[in-house]
Amino acid sequence: MPVENSRELLLQCLWQDIRGWRAETIGNVPAAGRALRAGAASDDVVAAMQASAYDALFGALSLLDAHGPKEAPPGSPGWVLVPAVEDERGRVVLGDAHDLAGLHEDFLSADPTGQEGADFFA
Numbered sequence: 001m002p003v004e005n006s007r008e009l010l011l012q013c014l015w016q017d018i019r020g021w022r023a024e025t026i027g028n029v030p031a032a033g034r035a036l037r038a039g040a041a042s043d044d045v046v047a048a049m050q051a052s053a054y055d056a057l058f059g060a061l062s063l064l065d066a067h068g069p070k071e072a073p074p075g076s077p078g079w080v081l082v083p084a085v086e087d088e089r090g091r092v093v094l095g096d097a098h099d100l101a102g103l104h105e106d107f108l109s110a111d112p113t114g115q116e117g118a119d120f121f122a
Contacts, residue, residue: 005083006081006098007081007103007106010081011103011106011107011110012112014057014061014107015107015110015111015112017053017057018050018053018054018057019050019112021046021049021050022046023042023043023045023046026042026045026046026049029049032045032049047120051120051121054117054120055120057107058104058108061100061103061104061107062104064079064100064103065100065101065102065103065104067100079100080097080098081097081098081099081103082094082095082096082097083095083096
């Protein structure tokens with residue numbers, strides 16, 4: 001599996017999780033349900049949950065992209081993207097490791113709405 005495909009697939013899945021919050025599903029989160037029962041507009045609760053998910057993922061991707069926290073001691077481990085597929089026998093076959101440079105920027109441009117997450121802050 002080429003790194004572009006594994007990278008794109010990862011980013012697509014992350015955006016599906018973010019944009020997947022809908023009025024029909026937010027009530028499953030107790031705090032969101034309480035906000036709705038207290039009179040909050042479901043569109044506002046959805047927007048807040050999507051923005052929170054976006055912020056958490058952007059922060060995590062930035063950390064991965066930076067190969068760890070700035071405060072980490074020299075020689076601390078970092079991260080790479082290793083695509084994995086199952087062969088015909090069901091065994092996992094690992095591809096080559098690829099650097100995560102620019103992952104958080106690619107995350108922005110992968111927004112399926114084309115807004116790069118800017119709608120969360122409007």
